[in-house]
Amino acid sequence: xxxxxxEPLSFxxxxxxxxxxxxxxxxxxxxxxxxxxxxxxxxxxxxxHAILPGIVVAYALGISLFxxxxxxxxxxxxxxxxxxxxxxxxxxxxxxVIFAGFFALGIFLMSRMVSYQDLxxxxxxxxxxxxxxxxxxMSIVVAIVLFxxxxxxxxxxxTSFDPAHAVAIGLSPxxxxxxxxxxxxxxxxxxxxxxxxxxxxxxLVTPGAxxxxxxxxxxRIMAISxxxxxxxxxxxxxxxxxxxxxxxxxxxxxxxxFFLMAWIVNHLSGRASYVS
Amino acid sequence: xxxxxxxxxxxxxxxxxxxxAALAVQGLSFRYxxxxxxxxxxxxxxxxxxxxxxLVGPNGAGKSTLLKLILGxxxxxxxxxxxxxxxxxxxxxxxxxxxxxxSVDWRFPVTVRQVVTMGxxxxxxxxxxxxxxxxxxxxxxxxxMEITDLADRQVGELSGGQQQRVMLAxxxxxxxxxxxxxxxxxxxxxxxxxxxxxxxxxxTGEGKAAVVSTHDLGILTMxxxxxxxxxxxxxxxxxVQEVLTPETIAxxxxxxxxxxxxxxxxxxxxxxxxxxxxx
Numbered sequence: 277x278x279x280x281x282x283e284p285l286s287f288x289x290x291x292x293x294x295x296x297x298x299x300x301x302x303x304x305x306x307x308x309x310x311x312x313x314x315x316x317x318x319x320x321x322x323x324x325h326a327i328l329p330g331i332v333v334a335y336a337l338g339i340s341l342f343x344x345x346x347x348x349x350x351x352x353x354x355x356x357x358x359x360x361x362x363x364x365x366x367x368x369x370x371x372x373v374i375f376a377g378f379f380a381l382g383i384f385l386m387s388r389m390v391s392y393q394d395l396x397x398x399x400x401x402x403x404x405x406x407x408x409x410x411x412x413x414m415s416i417v418v419a420i421v422l423f424x425x426x427x428x429x430x431x432x433x434x435t436s437f438d439p440a441h442a443v444a445i446g447l448s449p450x451x452x453x454x455x456x457x458x459x460x461x462x463x464x465x466x467x468x469x470x471x472x473x474x475x476x477x478x479x480l481v482t483p484g485a486x487x488x489x490x491x492x493x494x495x496r497i498m499a500i501s502x503x504x505x506x507x508x509x510x511x512x513x514x515x516x517x518x519x520x521x522x523x524x525x526x527x528x529x530x531x532x533x534f535f536l537m538a539w540i541v542n543h544l545s546g547r548a549s550y551v552s
Numbered sequence: 553x554x555x556x557x558x559x560x561x562x563x564x565x566x567x568x569x570x571x572x573a574a575l576a577v578q579g580l581s582f583r584y585x586x587x588x589x590x591x592x593x594x595x596x597x598x599x600x601x602x603x604x605x606x607l608v609g610p611n612g613a614g615k616s617t618l619l620k621l622i623l624g625x626x627x628x629x630x631x632x633x634x635x636x637x638x639x640x641x642x643x644x645x646x647x648x649x650x651x652x653x654x655s656v657d658w659r660f661p662v663t664v665r666q667v668v669t670m671g672x673x674x675x676x677x678x679x680x681x682x683x684x685x686x687x688x689x690x691x692x693x694x695x696x697m698e699i700t701d702l703a704d705r706q707v708g709e710l711s712g713g714q715q716q717r718v719m720l721a722x723x724x725x726x727x728x729x730x731x732x733x734x735x736x737x738x739x740x741x742x743x744x745x746x747x748x749x750x751x752x753x754x755x756t757g758e759g760k761a762a763v764v765s766t767h768d769l770g771i772l773t774m775x776x777x778x779x780x781x782x783x784x785x786x787x788x789x790x791x792v793q794e795v796l797t798p799e800t801i802a803x804x805x806x807x808x809x810x811x812x813x814x815x816x817x818x819x820x821x822x823x824x825x826x827x828x829x830x831x
Contacts, residue, residue: 430673437667488661
């Protein structure tokens with residue numbers, strides 16, 4: 277059994293994959309509680325899709341995927357802010373337009389520039405294809421996300437719970453929202469490596485949703501989210517290594533099983549039910 | 553400029569101007585972008601320290617808007633608002649809000665203690681965590697509102713009255729000199745109402761000022777010495793008995809006052825149930 281667990285770790289590229297997966301799990305799970313409770317699932321999904329053109333362009337030019345993805349994410353957040361300003365359009369409408377437009381642009385570029393093999397890695401993730409340089413960049417990004425949430429935790433709490441009080445004490449809920457969106461974008465870029473564009477949403481929503489079924493305390497919800505995500509990433513990693521399945525699908529399926537178990541526990545213990 | 557917007561909390565070095573009004577609103581007009589009529593027209597209002605003022609008027613009269621402007625939730629272009637002699641928003645320590653219930657996300661997973669602690673944030677700012685002094689103050693505020701046994705409960709699980717006690721405890725922790733409350737009595741049980749008013753009476757006795765918006769006219773006669781009747785403009789301002797005449801109520805709520813009732817019954821009905829004088 278020990279041997280079975282250790283065998284993959286004798287290859288450097290496999291270890292890199294595992295570390296990348298754990299980093300992504302950590303960042304996503306940390307934000308997950310806020311994504312779930314602030315109702316940001318849609319914008320999270322949009323963000324994941326909107327960075328596709330950035331990744332494709334970076335890939336074709338041979339520059340860092342992070343730079344490309346981040347550029348696209350900043351453009352998308354700015355666009356959403358611009359179109360939904362002053363209530364000309366509802367924000368979810370602006371998100372929908374930007375999301376579809378950017379994703380279409382990504383697919384358009386991809387069909388001109390990139391091979392099918394690479395396409396599948398971008399869409400579904402490739403945990404075993406992480407370069408050393410990527411890993412360094414991912415570590416920095418995850419550190420930024422963790423630092424951001426730790427620094428702004430009490431401010432995020434008050435703007436989420438009572439925006440009127442937040443303004444009264446001099447905080448700008450808009451500024452905090454954009455800050456959170458940027459952290460979300462950074463996280464998405466990291467997570468795409470392991471689960472791909474299509475399934476990033478699951479890493480952002482499912483851990484927080486499962487944890488919310490088990491606790492009503494923000495700190496505990498975040499801790500449980502992280503535990504679920506790390507466990508699911510380990511399961512997905514070994515499944516990917518031994519059975520040659522897409523790592524993202526294995527991770528997300530495991531998370532979904534955790535969610536179902538949490539739901540059953542919640543149901544049996546007769547807690548006040550969670551409705552999104 | 554962006555850095556300025558990012559800054560909040562910490563110590564306020566701007567002293568209150570001695571003998572100035574707790575709140576002075578002069579010639580304040582406001583129109584929401586994209587609407588054709590002014591929500592507030594040339595509103596004048598002065599509140600002195602120690603005063604408890606009821607802000608009454610029908611729904612949509614601009615009560616919440618006035619409170620939002622004082623807080624800086626909306627920006628005004630005409631008129632001035634000053635708090636203890638300084639322009640509004642110069643010292644955020646001095647003004648606290650108990651917002652309308654609907655603007656709060658009650659389902660968000662925060663505990664009672666966390667919410668009351670939010671009242672201390674304005675004294676902390678970024679990076680700083682509550683000190684033991686802050687925690688004592690939070691504890692004391694919860695004791696005053698009799699919610700210490702609920703400290704670790706999630707706010708969404710509480711009753712309306714308990715939730716309102718939490719909000720008032722947060723205002724106590726904030727320790728503001730001007731307390732604003734937007735419809736604090738909706739969905740609140742009688743004993744909580746009494747506790748809220750008892751606390752307000754004590755605090756205003758210590759020299760703090762309170763402006764409470766309400767459309768419940770019944771409580772006015774009991775708990776407020778002064779009422780301001782607002783319907784886009786200030787229709788009446790003065791002692792409750794003078795402000796709450798059947799005529800002002802009729803004018804503010806937009807119906808015609810009929811005189812063919814025995815006068816005693818009218819006064820009773822009109823002050824308790826504004827709708828009852830309708831037909």
